[in-house]
Amino acid sequence: MPSESPLRPSLQKGALAVYPTHTPGAQPARLIVFQFNPDTMKRTLAHRAAPPPPEGKAGPAKEDVLRVAGPPVETVSVTVDLHAADQLAEPEENGIVAEHGLHPALAALELLMYPPTAEAGKIAEQAALGQVQVSPADLPLTLLVWGRSRVVPVKLTGFAVSEEAFDTRLNPIAAKVELSMQVLTYMEFTDSSVGRDVFLAYQKTKESLALQHQPGTGLPGVRNLLPH
Secondary structure (H helix, E strand, O other): OOOOOHHHHHHHHEEHHHHHOOEEEEEEOOOEEEEOOOOEEEEEOOOOOOOOOOOOOOOHHHHHHOOOOOOEEEEEEEEEEEHHHHHHOOOOHHHHHHHOOOHHHHHHHHHOOOOOOHHHHHHHHHHHHOOOOOOOOOOEEEEEEEEOOOOEEEEEEEEEEEEEEOOOOEEEEEEEEEEEEHHHHHHHHHOHHHHHHHHHHHHHHHHHHOOOOOOOEEEEHHHHHHOO
């Protein structure tokens, strides 16, 4: 395989970083690096639902119109392409892919929606002890890493896969995975956690980038229309 030209810029790969704990200073237990960067990313932002008006009031007071309960609810959707062709061309150097195809890569993504089996055992023990309120299981903390300006905690909310080709043992060797994620804000974390610190840095980066935005040539005309 020909080596890449040293003059070619290094391509930053998108990734998901999975943390075993929320403790500040923790290091990721796994890095799921995208084999190919998705061609598109769809993002939506929606106002966080404000608290209901006090009893007896039909709607918010006039001074409350622009108040929000916190950062907007942001969702992110990407489609990840997975192909095993390059690894299968050199099976001696890629024994895991030759044996299992894309099953390990798919499992790494799917498990972001599963609590660890240890959590399932803990829930079973609580139920056996007759505890009325069984503690919910915790998903691993996951960060979406998409360049320097977009490192953000997310929760995987949707996973859809189209397995498009298989080897002779029916292992998938080509697949498209649609991932839906909700961005987690400081409102979803405790005061001391990796996720909270990462989100605050994410929002501060947005604020810094917004200050660097240069208005277009129509700025003087727009200013003239504003109230003086």
